[in-house]
Amino acid sequence: MSFLNYIFGPKLYMEYKGVPEPQRKIYEPGAVEKFGEQILSTLSVVWSVSYYTSPLIFTFLYRRGYFAADSIPTLAKFTTSVGLIVIISLFMRGVGRRQSRTYTNMINALMLAKTNKSTDALRRFDIDFAAWPVDFDVKTLAGDAKKPINTASSCEDWSLATLPYELIAYVAIHTFGLSMIYPGSVKLIQKFMAPALISGRAKLIEDDNGIRYKVKTIDSNEIDTLFIDNRNDNVGNGKTLVICSEGNAGFYEVGIMGTPIALKYSVLGWNHPGFAGSTGQPKPDQDKNAIDAVVLFAHNHLGFAIEDIILYGWSIGGYSTLFAASLYPEVKGVVLDATFDDLLYLALPRMPISLGGIVRVAIRKYCNLNNAELSMKYHGPIFLIRRTEDEVIAEDNRIDTNRGNYLTLSVLKYRFPNLFSSTQLTRAKGLLSKPLESYSYPIAEEKLCMSRLITFASDEGKSYPMLIGADYNEETRSQMAIFLLRKHLRDYNSTHCTQLPGEFFSIPWDIPIEHGFVFT
Template sequence: MSVRDTSNAAGARTTLCVLEHWDDVVVAREGLPTTLVCTDTTVRDAVTINWMVKSLGATEWKLVLSANERNEFSGGASKASMQLADPNFQDTGVFSLFFIPKMEDSGLYSCLIKQQERKLKEKLIPLAILKVTVHPTPTIPQYSTLRMSASVNPDFAITKITWASPDGISIKSEKTPNTGTEAKLPQVQTSDSGVYVCSVHPWGNNSGTLFTFNVNVTVDAEKVVSFRNITYGDSISTATQARTSLTLICPGVQGDYVLLYWRPPDTKRKNIRKLLFQYDRWRGSTLMTEQSKRLQLAGPPYNAEAGSFSFLLAPEISDGGLYICEVFRNDNAVSQWTQLSVLKVKTKSSSSKLELGCEYSELSQVQSVHWKYQDTNRQLQMSSKSPGRITTTVPLPITSDTAGNYTCILKLRNGQTVRATHAVTLPPEENVSVTTPSMLPSLSALLLLVPLVAAAVGVLLWRQKHISDRGIEQSLSAHSGEVENIYENPEDIRQAPLQGSVYMDLKPRGEDDVYKELERGSNRAVLTVAKVQVIVETLPKRPEKRNAMKSQRARRNDGCNYQPRSLEKHTDSILGWASALWSLSYYSSPLLLCYLYRKGYICSSKLVPVSQYVGTVLVCLLGVACLRGLGRWKNSEYLQFISILEETKKSHTPANKKKLRCYDFDFLHWPSDFSWTEVSSPKLSKAGVSLLKPEPRLRGAADSVLNSVRTLPCHIISFLIVHTFGRRMLYPGSVGLLQKAMRPMLQQGQAKLIEEFDGQRNKLVACDGNEIDTMFVDRRRDGGRKGQTLVICCEGNAGFYEVGCMNTPMEGGYSVLGWNHPGFGGSTGAPFPQNEANAMDVVIQFATHQLGFQLIDIVIYAWSIGGFTASWAVMSYPEVQSIVLDASFDDLLPLALKVMPNSWRPLVQHTVRQYMNLNNAEQLLKYQGPVLLIRRTRDEIITTT
């Protein structure tokens, strides 16, 4: 065993020198019985045992205890409690030393066995003593800060000390110079009582083992801590403009947790205060209220995780008032008061004048407020109709004498001054020509297209009005029977009342288990859709980018609808209908070609005029696209979106990314947020992740060649079936027409996730290059234990995360990560098993490497066909906490054989096993963790027996 070199323990290094025959370090707790083990069952006849010790910093050995077959006596280094563990050591060969150690008893112990003055064996045992203290003592009142500290003498005998709660969850700890390793639990309650575990990691050959010591903690239910001695800092009086970032200073002490209170501005009741924000750095929990959405913990030079607190506030006019920041450390509180006035300028226009209003709050600290023009020689007429508001007027129309900067100046009683300036500008001069010479030819060409598209515009707009009057419900009901699902009907689950569930849990875990919460959520409403405000529909910066941009506010606020101008609105309708007709023609092309062939239209004499008509339509559509681009070019809101998008593509910083998330647009142009290659080798990406393959039949070389030739037609037919209608029957959600029909509902669902749950949309790039559309709802900031668990949702064959099973775990308070299958929603690719597994792999990599979750904290929740990716995930990542399979199946092949003609059996078997081998049960058998299977009493089931 080797010992580390520490500069402050020179004497200890002299004592604990490098000896090959040293035993591993033994750690004993102060005041608890300890036995230093020394045995040799091969010793026979009369022997003598000598126990000696070399203390830290000493150079000589001291005798602790000596014994032979006749007597036993103690040496100078002996303690009252020291004795041999077995008095009959002559017969048993057990020479262990028993005693109750103190901190000063640490050192190097020697067990020397002699026979007739001949040394038979010597064992050297380094002993380190652990001291554990718990505060407050003797009782721990409720809402006090529990402090558990542990130190080891000598400290270089160990690598680290860790703490764990009674539930086995690791507790944050810090190493301090005086108290050793300290763990704290602020604001303890009776539920925090229990046995805490202190684990000591020794230095040496046994560094992989742990010494664990139990520490009993009991919180007194009848006693509550009282914070009587609160230290108050000097009050701060300040002011700022509305929506301008301001730092709310907290006390400069290193605290355990912080509370921020707020008293509304200009209130008469001085004893009113509301809790806005609470942060516990030891538990890592944050409590926020609806009023604290414009508030966040400040960054450098402050560090909330290290106990240095302050806040950043971007206030509105109503956010003025008194802010009280209380920092707590070891049941001692320090308070800092900040009185804030907020200044904001508002304008109101009438036919004859422009009214400039200056509003301000927290009047008690305001000394004066007045308006000032940039030309100081001009005196402004000011009036105040109510406290907290002063106005001045500017006559209309604006002239060169009245245009300029108008500044509202607020002065506090402490002398601080805040200014808010409003610029009044001259009206723009009319521009005779809105186009440059280079644009004239193109505009002239566009004018020639107007007669061609006029009739189409009228017909399509009239048709669009009819369709919009029907509502979303009719389109969905018409769509529900459009694609046959061979094994599930999610609409029945949505519409029928759920009256119970039959489930099996292979490994029950506890009362607050995630499965019970998931089951309760499933019984309430699986795949229900709430009606929310749709975020805006608009389109991208270039005509070829077909997207729907929606302007939304980032922090759980209602979105605001993008208002396209008349030209953009009508041209976008035309292109939308053209896209729908093209999709319909594409999916009906086999029937359409057969019909045209039977009618004799597929010939040169017929194709030439048809091609001319098609060319004319394409030219018209090109002109419509140009007109739409012109309409967007004149829309300031659209140009603002384009500037943010281009800036994010150039510099993918968190700030730009946050701005971009305020819009919803074509996911094709969304910058990548995470790539599989960031955590894995790009060389491994070509083949994709590994899948279970069906076992090949053993044949001879000649038989294999003949069999390949014989089955070649079957391979070709299987390939055509899967890549045409087979894949679309199995995954109807990948059909473009279905996605177009569901687009309003998907947009509403996405808006709800972003606005109400602060969802974060991300683009992940899988190893096969497919881009996966994901939505992450983070509940860790809510402070609950459930928020620390991530539920990854795998949707059904026509399910999307926007309206899928994400609602169930979100209602339970869990963090949720939803994703769309390849080819669904914003995800690219096609939903083949290999692509599905590749997508699931990058989702898990994103959850662990980017979101910071451990595999043990991840639960996989799958609906229906999502059971394939879920079972693959737990097979490939067995450390995952658990899996929940809701209305899923064990294997696709029996279901396919059930619904297909019996004469097709060989073809169906070959097609499924080669191209759509969804072998859920086979994958699930390779996972040893908890599995929950849910089947409701009204589920539609296809029996395969």
């Protein structure tokens, strides 16, 4: 085997031993490998810091005269010294790895996976995911019929009157803006979280028999996914697959998968483009292609019917979830936890008023995460969870400013326009301005509301907007509106980032249709 395979091979984190259940064993590099790796890691961190502070660094060097002609030899000498350190460190890393039997076994398994496409032996190891072979490629399924989703604005959309705003907005989003919206894509944060991600992934593999897969999107990004298969559990929910979409600093390793796993669903987690093992950037078009690929992988590779899939999104992951639902409206349902209506109205209060115009252009043109608008493209069952102490999508923890309120009312107003006229919307806003108290409907009242819905849906069809209520009086409309609000939304007394207890996760409620059905 070539020595270069050891020098440039992937980093090894973990080895799993034992049959049938794996036993975790953290890979401990030898002294030579460890020394070389530490130098390379330090240089990598310095490079990352330099990248984000490059304007300050270049300004400092320019003022000190380092770009003058007589300073070029000094810079060249410095660059040569750094290059020599890198070469020596790479050589030491290669020597140390070659002396390790565990690393040699991993390299052999990796070469085997690349030659015959079998990853069975490689699954004994947790490695840098960039080296992992692709398990599912959307292009092999879709061919030329499916094209990458592209929502980016072009220069042709720019107008002369707003050109300064357009240019500043473009530069802002493509430099620091996207990192502010998706801090989980920042490599320094990922380096800091690496131990927790490795440990969390190992727990999913070791305790829940998770299997890691690499999914390649239509735009050639490689998405890091992990699948928990509970279909053999005949007494649980394993026949239903929950696809989990994480927040803007969330990773499946330490994210929302734990809730449906505890309820014995089959679960598929994935990381946004640019997060951990996923390549690319979390731009809207790349994120859309990613969730599309994940659903296609679940259906075509894992063998789940679309009708047996629940899409579960937390925080900004609600956008990925709703987009997938718009592509695959026959899914079993959508669960949105701590999700907002429109990114613009979260961004504006957090920026100086003087920059409001630039923020508006930047969001609308390059990162228009408008969940309220997107929710109108999905007509299936939907369930929303609001965090009453949310400090992220509410201002100063005030529940009346929680953007989940606006998303909930947008969904209900679109789906039942006659039941949510101005009077009912005002009353619903009043209820949402404080935590919803637990309420048990009188049986007769619940039966009456359900009877009206079932009768209308059975006669007129269950499509949205549903025009039920045009002939109701205000009291009946209000009764129906509050009933629907409580069927679609539940409060959880918590802050934004705590794990959702299993009791709050359920298959979304839907209007049953039974022709000729009458309540008794």
